[in-house]
Amino acid sequence: MPEWMVILLLIVAKLGLIFMVLLTLAAYLVLAERKILGRIQLRPGPNRVGPFGLMQPLADVIKLLTKEDFIPTQADKWLFLLAPGLAAVTALLTFAVVPFGPPITLFGHEVPLVVCDLNIGVLFFLGLSSLAVYGMTLGGWASNSKYSLLGAIRGLSQLISYELSMGLALVPVVMLARSFSLTDIVMAQADVPFALVNPLAFLIFLISAVAESKRIPFDLPEAENELVGGFHTEYSGMRFGLFFVGEYINLIILGSMLTVFFLGGWMGPFLPGVVWFSIKVLFVCFFFIWVRGTLPRLRYDQLMHFGWKILLPLSLLNVILTGAFLLWRQG
Amino acid sequence: MATWIFYILGAVAVVATAMAVTRRNPVHSVIYLVNSFFALALIFYLLGAPLVAAWEVIIYAGAIMVLFLFIIMMLELSPGEEADRQGPGPLQWLPVLLLGGALLGCTLLLLQLDPAGSQELPNWYASPRDFGYALFHEYALAVEIVSFQLLFAAVGAFYVGRPASRKERSGGER
Numbered sequence: 001m002p003e004w005m006v007i008l009l010l011i012v013a014k015l016g017l018i019f020m021v022l023l024t025l026a027a028y029l030v031l032a033e034r035k036i037l038g039r040i041q042l043r044p045g046p047n048r049v050g051p052f053g054l055m056q057p058l059a060d061v062i063k064l065l066t067k068e069d070f071i072p073t074q075a076d077k078w079l080f081l082l083a084p085g086l087a088a089v090t091a092l093l094t095f096a097v098v099p100f101g102p103p104i105t106l107f108g109h110e111v112p113l114v115v116c117d118l119n120i121g122v123l124f125f126l127g128l129s130s131l132a133v134y135g136m137t138l139g140g141w142a143s144n145s146k147y148s149l150l151g152a153i154r155g156l157s158q159l160i161s162y163e164l165s166m167g168l169a170l171v172p173v174v175m176l177a178r179s180f181s182l183t184d185i186v187m188a189q190a191d192v193p194f195a196l197v198n199p200l201a202f203l204i205f206l207i208s209a210v211a212e213s214k215r216i217p218f219d220l221p222e223a224e225n226e227l228v229g230g231f232h233t234e235y236s237g238m239r240f241g242l243f244f245v246g247e248y249i250n251l252i253i254l255g256s257m258l259t260v261f262f263l264g265g266w267m268g269p270f271l272p273g274v275v276w277f278s279i280k281v282l283f284v285c286f287f288f289i290w291v292r293g294t295l296p297r298l299r300y301d302q303l304m305h306f307g308w309k310i311l312l313p314l315s316l317l318n319v320i321l322t323g324a325f326l327l328w329r330q331g
Numbered sequence: 332m333a334t335w336i337f338y339i340l341g342a343v344a345v346v347a348t349a350m351a352v353t354r355r356n357p358v359h360s361v362i363y364l365v366n367s368f369f370a371l372a373l374i375f376y377l378l379g380a381p382l383v384a385a386w387e388v389i390i391y392a393g394a395i396m397v398l399f400l401f402i403i404m405m406l407e408l409s410p411g412e413e414a415d416r417q418g419p420g421p422l423q424w425l426p427v428l429l430l431g432g433a434l435l436g437c438t439l440l441l442l443q444l445d446p447a448g449s450q451e452l453p454n455w456y457a458s459p460r461d462f463g464y465a466l467f468h469e470y471a472l473a474v475e476i477v478s479f480q481l482l483f484a485a486v487g488a489f490y491v492g493r494p495a496s497r498k499e500r501s502g503g504e505r
Contacts, residue, residue, distance in 0.1 A: 076356075076358075079362075118381075120381055120382060123382075123386075127392075130388075130394060131388070131393055133393075137404070141404055149404060153404050153405065156397065156401050160398070
């Protein structure tokens with residue numbers, strides 16, 4: 001086999017593996033969420049399909065695929081069809097820059113365990129997370145329903161507000177690591193993870209990440225007792241499924257980002273890097289589910305005030321303090 | 332190869348912008364404009380400026396157009412609803428045509444006089460670190476002036492959007 005073919009095969013195998021793992025993990029995260037929420041609320045959760053309900057995701061997919069794909073008469077047809085795809089694709093693409101392990105050697109070739117180590121990886125993540133707004137917004141607008149529109153407007157303003165503090169919470173990380181590349185950021189945390197070096201940035205990023213994932217206590221865009229289903233009220237079948245899967249992929253992405261930026265990525269004693277990375281990401285996902293099972297929903301004005309009047313000034317202050325600290329340490 | 336990609340991207344940008352101008356539905360215009368920004372970002376990438384490409388997507392496609400979309404949705408134009416008034420007549424188009432024509436003429440003249448571009452691209456186009464260094468050393472004064480301008484704008488917006496005081500409110504009731 002020629003040289004380039006081996007390299008090509010390795011790349012294709014890596015992409016396929018990441019795709020499979022990500023989608024399967026998203027499907028099982030839904031099950032895990034229902035199980036854990038069930039336990040928190042003193043009920044068993046889904047346990048009928050397969051042993052311990054383990055076949056539940058498969059049953060859900062079959063149900064979604066065989067359901068009628070309904071388009072409202074007054075809807076903007078093309079945008080209505082396109083929006084769920086946009087939501088899922090932007091979530092999937094973000095994983096391209098996430099390094100999930102140290103480079104390994106296969107068939108005499110060094111394979112980095114990241115799809116593409118961009119030197120502007122942080123900006124790539126921020127760019128895609130700002131584009132992720134479009135899927136939700138266009139879906140909500142194209143449905144031509146007042147509940148969808150209200151949900152979309154709420155989601156839009158919420159995501160814009162919290163993206164700012166999320167981006168600003170990453171500035172100290174970039175200053176500490178002196179690089180925009182996610183691999184370099186992980187390497188810079190070989191001794192101490194940034195969550196301990198800069199706990200304030202970690203806290204701000206954590207809160208903003210929960211807000212970005214549109215989950216309780218920030219699930220105003222789909223508050224079901226006010227807005228029916230929010231921006232995806234009019235969606236059915238697999239199109240609703242795409243929104244749903246996109247949301248859980250997004251959860252994994254945010255977990256990976258928290259791991260890479262603050263929890264030291266794949267760094268850890270004894271176990272191999274990929275295992276450490278998975279443990280950390282799954283723990284962050286568990287934390288998100290735990291928060292959902294514990295906290296009540298915020299009111300809309302509380303959400304906006306918290307974002308603009310507390311988180312944003314705090315993250316700006318943190319940038320200045322980190323800069324001052326770095327200058328002082330340099331002497 | 333790069334030339335072909337450039338021509339494809341250029342065509343996409345021009346067609347998308349033309350569609351953005353001619354669509355009746357404002358949300359469709361926004362989507363075409365976002366496509367046009369994507370094409371521009373890729374052209375920047377092709378020119379060896381990945382940083383500018385990233386900012387084109389984050390700031391223009393990700394922030395400014397989202398705000399446009401937000402305003403359009405606040406106006407509550409539903410998808411079935413067409414704008415009912417007539418489009419702009421030739422008199423309204425005239426200034427735009429003149430300005431656009433002048434811009435196109437300048438571009439063609441520039442291409443004719445200096446096809447290759449006389450200056451080489453500086454190094455800081457590509458690397459974030461060099462870019463930051465150039466920004467805060469060579470262009471520090473300009474950066475400070477622009478940031479003060481943004482501060483003024485923020486203070487102004489805060490002043491205009493402040494809640495009405497008690498005196499003004501009672502004046503409104505009279």
